[in-house]
Amino acid sequence: MTCFSCGCEEFKRENGLEIAKVSEGGRRRTFDVLFNPTNQETTCSCKLFYRQGIPCRHMVWVWKAKRFEIIPEQYILNRWTTMATKRPIFDLGGNLLEQCANIIDKKKLLNELWSEIHNCVSLAEGDDEDIKDLVINFRGLRLDLEAKRIARNNGERNATNKEKDIELLIGASVPTEISIKPPKISKNKGT
Ligand SMILES: [Zn+2]
Structure with a gap:
């Protein structure tokens, strides 16, 4: 036309x-x-x-x-x-970028970890004593990590139990989103 x-x-x-x-x-x-x-x-x-x-x-x-x-x-x-009304235009992009950056950071860290482990193994390889030491050290690290994980899980369980107790007491569930915010502090105090 x-x-x-x-x-x-x-x-x-x-x-x-x-x-x-x-x-x-x-x-x-x-x-x-x-x-x-x-x-x-x-x-x-x-x-x-x-x-x-x-x-x-x-x-x-x-x-x-x-x-x-x-x-x-x-x-x-x-x-x-x-x-138009179904998709958030601005939120999504920002979060996605952030998520991508986090994933890349994590990958980098994991790569670093693997390279440390490989270096340790290849350095110790030629010496039986070094290998034994390394095994003991790594086992120690693993036990630490396991203990940490157990402690963390218990902590989470306690927290959710506490939340459940409060919910029982007040007869309502804790809202996932808080819509009531504290009022803004006024700036004209004393004028
Ligand atoms: Zn034109």
Whole structure:
């Protein structure tokens, strides 16, 4: 519908990008539409998409010229779809990034641990006494870790028991989310 007034004035390839000079309204105005064939990223010098989140007619014209059946996914903003109310837009990204960073940190630590263990084993390998010492040391470490785990589990059980006792007493369960927050301290004290 909007594309009948558009036409292509010029077309070239530069640095892997396809650049179309799209004219509009009897060639009075032209807009440069940059198209990246590898990821279908499309930008237009009219910047309508960046201002309003709606693909402009020039971008649409290029997609049509390329015989696209549908608009590239990245140009259908979440806010225009039925998913808009179902997906948190900001929370998810941050948490995911954080989770990824945590996983990478943990992997790094575990790698360090394994390399320490391997180094110990390869250093002790040639000497029976060293091997025996290492076995004793590692066994000691393992027993420490086991004791720690048992203590931790008991602690958790006690905590949940305590929570259960309180729940029984007040006849309600502890809310998982706290919606009542303490009031803000006013700043106009003494004025
Ligand atoms: Zn445009």
